[in-house]
Amino acid sequence: MEVDRQTLRHIRFPNVWSLGDAAATTNSKSGGALRKQTKVLAKNLVAARKGKPLRAKYNGYSVCPFTVSRDTVVFAEFDDRYWPMPTIPRVPTWNESKLSWVVDRDIFPQVYWNLILKGRA
Ligand SMILES: Cc1cc2nc3c(=O)[nH]c(=O)nc-3n(C[C@H](O)[C@H](O)[C@H](O)COP(=O)(O)OP(=O)(O)OC[C@H]3O[C@@H](n4cnc5c(N)ncnc54)[C@H](O)[C@@H]3O)c2cc1C
Incomplete structure (x- = not known):
């Protein structure tokens, strides 16, 4: 469109x-x-x-969680020219981390179903 x-x-x-x-x-x-x-x-x-x-x-914001090992994720947030655009300033979520893996696996589903789909986030 x-x-x-x-x-x-x-x-x-x-x-x-x-x-x-x-x-x-x-x-x-x-x-x-x-x-x-x-x-x-x-x-x-x-x-x-x-x-x-x-x-x-x-x-132009977009985001993509890349699972790069069994227990680490790169949480890439970037604009339409692929410049980093982190939601939380100064937190380098584009680095591979175990915390991002936990957030992607355990927290985001809750946020998605309970907040985003209900228009609260
Ligand atoms: C494998 C995969 C993994 C992904 N992982 C992530 C992720 O981790 N994080 C993230 O942010 N995004 C992710 N995405 C992208 C995300 O799913 C899409 O960007 C998002 O769903 C787009 O939403 P939408 O409403 O624009 O389109 P859609 O979700 O595609 O919705 C369009 C709807 O329209 C319906 N439709 C199509 N034609 C007609 C018609 N003629 N009449 C009536 N209905 C019709 C379709 O059935 C569909 O339900 C992923 C995508 C894929 C494929």
């Missing part, structure tokens, strides 16, 4: 919006990217309906 990569509104048809894997944005496609896009699209849709400018901008 042809959309502005920041506002997520269709370039030619202003009543059409898109996000996630189907949107022609420049980011790497992921559920983590979709989570950020959802907030931007919702804010911009509300603004558009009120005739206000679209101030929310999606910044």
